[in-house]
Amino acid sequence: MAANAVETVDRTALDALREGVAGVLVEQSGSTAIHAFIDGKRALDRELWQQAAVLGWLAVGIPERHGGLGLGARGLAILHGELGRQATPGPYIATLAAAETIAACGDEAGQQRYLPRIAGGEISAAVPADLSRATASGALRCLGAPDAALLVAQTAEGWALFELASAEVSEVPIWDRTRTVIEVKLGTAKPAATLDRRAGDTLLRAMTLAIAADSAGAARSITERTIAYMKTREQFGQPIAGFQALKHRAADLVTKLAVMDELVAHAVERIEAGEPDADLWAMLAKAESTEAFAFIATDCTQLHGGVGFTWDFDPHIFLKRARLNEALATPNPALRDRAAAIMAEMARAERTALELAL
Amino acid sequence: MIIEKQHDLPAFRQAVRDWLADVVPPDWRARMAKASDDEFIAFQRWWMGERNKVGLGIPHWPKEYGGAGLDLKHQIIVAEEMARTDAPQARMFIISLIHMPGTLFPHGTEAQKRRWLAGVAQGDVWCQGFSEPNSGSDLASLRTRAVRDGDHYVVNGQKIWSSYSMYARYCLLLTRTDPEAPKHRGITYFIMDMQSPGVEVRPIRQANGRSEFGELFLSDVRVPAENMIGRENDGWRVAQATLASERGVIAFEGAERQRYEVEGFYRNAVESDAAWLADDQLRREFMGYVAELQAGRRLLRTLLRENASHNAPPSVLPSMVKLSGTSLRQRLCSFMVRIASIDGQRHGAITEDPFGSPMFEFLSSFSGTIAGGTNEIQRNIIAERGLGMPRV
Numbered sequence: 001m002a003a004n005a006v007e008t009v010d011r012t013a014l015d016a017l018r019e020g021v022a023g024v025l026v027e028q029s030g031s032t033a034i035h036a037f038i039d040g041k042r043a044l045d046r047e048l049w050q051q052a053a054v055l056g057w058l059a060v061g062i063p064e065r066h067g068g069l070g071l072g073a074r075g076l077a078i079l080h081g082e083l084g085r086q087a088t089p090g091p092y093i094a095t096l097a098a099a100e101t102i103a104a105c106g107d108e109a110g111q112q113r114y115l116p117r118i119a120g121g122e123i124s125a126a127v128p129a130d131l132s133r134a135t136a137s138g139a140l141r142c143l144g145a146p147d148a149a150l151l152v153a154q155t156a157e158g159w160a161l162f163e164l165a166s167a168e169v170s171e172v173p174i175w176d177r178t179r180t181v182i183e184v185k186l187g188t189a190k191p192a193a194t195l196d197r198r199a200g201d202t203l204l205r206a207m208t209l210a211i212a213a214d215s216a217g218a219a220r221s222i223t224e225r226t227i228a229y230m231k232t233r234e235q236f237g238q239p240i241a242g243f244q245a246l247k248h249r250a251a252d253l254v255t256k257l258a259v260m261d262e263l264v265a266h267a268v269e270r271i272e273a274g275e276p277d278a279d280l281w282a283m284l285a286k287a288e289s290t291e292a293f294a295f296i297a298t299d300c301t302q303l304h305g306g307v308g309f310t311w312d313f314d315p316h317i318f319l320k321r322a323r324l325n326e327a328l329a330t331p332n333p334a335l336r337d338r339a340a341a342i343m344a345e346m347a348r349a350e351r352t353a354l355e356l357a358l
Numbered sequence: 359m360i361i362e363k364q365h366d367l368p369a370f371r372q373a374v375r376d377w378l379a380d381v382v383p384p385d386w387r388a389r390m391a392k393a394s395d396d397e398f399i400a401f402q403r404w405w406m407g408e409r410n411k412v413g414l415g416i417p418h419w420p421k422e423y424g425g426a427g428l429d430l431k432h433q434i435i436v437a438e439e440m441a442r443t444d445a446p447q448a449r450m451f452i453i454s455l456i457h458m459p460g461t462l463f464p465h466g467t468e469a470q471k472r473r474w475l476a477g478v479a480q481g482d483v484w485c486q487g488f489s490e491p492n493s494g495s496d497l498a499s500l501r502t503r504a505v506r507d508g509d510h511y512v513v514n515g516q517k518i519w520s521s522y523s524m525y526a527r528y529c530l531l532l533t534r535t536d537p538e539a540p541k542h543r544g545i546t547y548f549i550m551d552m553q554s555p556g557v558e559v560r561p562i563r564q565a566n567g568r569s570e571f572g573e574l575f576l577s578d579v580r581v582p583a584e585n586m587i588g589r590e591n592d593g594w595r596v597a598q599a600t601l602a603s604e605r606g607v608i609a610f611e612g613a614e615r616q617r618y619e620v621e622g623f624y625r626n627a628v629e630s631d632a633a634w635l636a637d638d639q640l641r642r643e644f645m646g647y648v649a650e651l652q653a654g655r656r657l658l659r660t661l662l663r664e665n666a667s668h669n670a671p672p673s674v675l676p677s678m679v680k681l682s683g684t685s686l687r688q689r690l691c692s693f694m695v696r697i698a699s700i701d702g703q704r705h706g707a708i709t710e711d712p713f714g715s716p717m718f719e720f721l722s723s724f725s726g727t728i729a730g731g732t733n734e735i736q737r738n739i740i741a742e743r744g745l746g747m748p749r750v
Contacts, residue, residue, distance in 0.1 A: 242750035
């Protein structure tokens, strides 16, 4: 009974989170707002970040004792999914993944110093864009805002937290204008706290799940936008949505979306339950979802026809977000290799990586 | 013994598992690989008999018609344990167990239900006479004619893709009774006794060498009017119940079986240090199938939950499940053919080892992508009913 009661409370909180985030973003991060932002006419990223802090979005994954909501992987997947849906700009993936890593692998002093400030929206954080190349003494390419205050990175001594206030940081222009990549001269960053040896795995799990959820939400959104467009665009005297060749592609896209959603949900469940195959499923969810998102965004661009090639329509925004998502955290071939290694190890130990609850 | 434990799920599961460990012959696959038609039928009947003995013949039917009234959770447990043990499938009885009751429960009269449902537990095999040589995807264009003659209808025509019709006692038959009406409104649904004079069945030899489907030739077959399900010319509506009756139940067990197949295959590969594991591209491709397999199993659970929820709006999830699941099966089997290289071209039927005859599995996978409404028809359904894209 106790477990059920907790679950019900959680579900209510999660449903409220989803509705709250979706409501705000539909209103404020719609297509017009995003286009204004990427054209430099509006600081949508900052406006929304302040609101996110007030509304508690930045506290979703942070434990309650540090001023967070403690909604864990389930809450974070919902948040990132909704942010993806609206292609919302801002350093959410980097900041929230860093916060999870600090919460799980930082010392008590570091947690107390930084987590409440992250939850309150006071500071954002950066993380290595590609963790498989994380060890570098020189310039480190990171996902995060140019004014990020913190960096989670690996040095020869292990994983650590750095303050960036007086570090040499430059923005690297990227095609996806809804996120930012920076280059940090690691030698100029100030070591602030050590992280334990699980930090690399924790950060990878947090990033892969966040990216997978973002991809699933974003892919659904551009598919819905594309199908709506196909119902209004007329050629040969009828809406192009009536042509079977195009209908079949749309059906394939939404079927892929259903598969993506289940994969993200599976990774969330395994992480929440602390299962030994949790990392395997987070890695596969990221690899599969980002590639499906790239495929879907490509097809949606094509299904738009000529306007799909213009700056003024939405497909290119999602297409660029998809290609960045694919490249983040760790390249997908390497993620599949690691997942295969975990599964092989489990097979040798006569354990299964494919358990599912009723 | 098993059914009595239905209120304690772990005990129920354990009882099913114990029974299966006891009853399933370890060499059944090897035996069936070489079996003649008669041996196959005898084995199928034996298996249904064993299931009936412990109340697992028709456990999902309501108690008043001889079932155990088990709910979804029990069905899932039974399917999971059958898959785990690699127990035989009741392939020959699929129409008897699912489509016939799925039609009679909503549309049959009480007398019809009493008359036909009981026989399934005794081993009656049913088949489905829907498709015709010229009416496949366009099923409603069917032309097999039924003409009223006193208290009978006289049926003439041809049916095709009728699973296990060679062994069937009864047939769920769609006929044209009003050729003048619009095509959906001139169809009547009958139950036909396969032993009636004028019924001829010829097995169809499939691309995989097997003959599971038959072709029916109907010449002046007299079907009693009391065998009509629903009203005259209202058969299309009744047929929707038949077509909708499966909704993932068979696919669920199939996906659970595939889980053990894939897992066993990978374990063997790891233990024997198979060459393909060292090939980056193949290994990564395989992990993609593992991911899709798991997502598909979850999607089926979502579908079964939707079936069990009485206020769920009709959805196109069954079509998405079929489209994604059968496509995965085909790509997975195709992968198995590729990695087996020349060894995989050796002719053979099913074996003990998972994907031991990859060409057989690959060829068989087309029955998934084509039967039960081709995947192209599923795409139409998803686009039109699910996404509201216009029919032209």
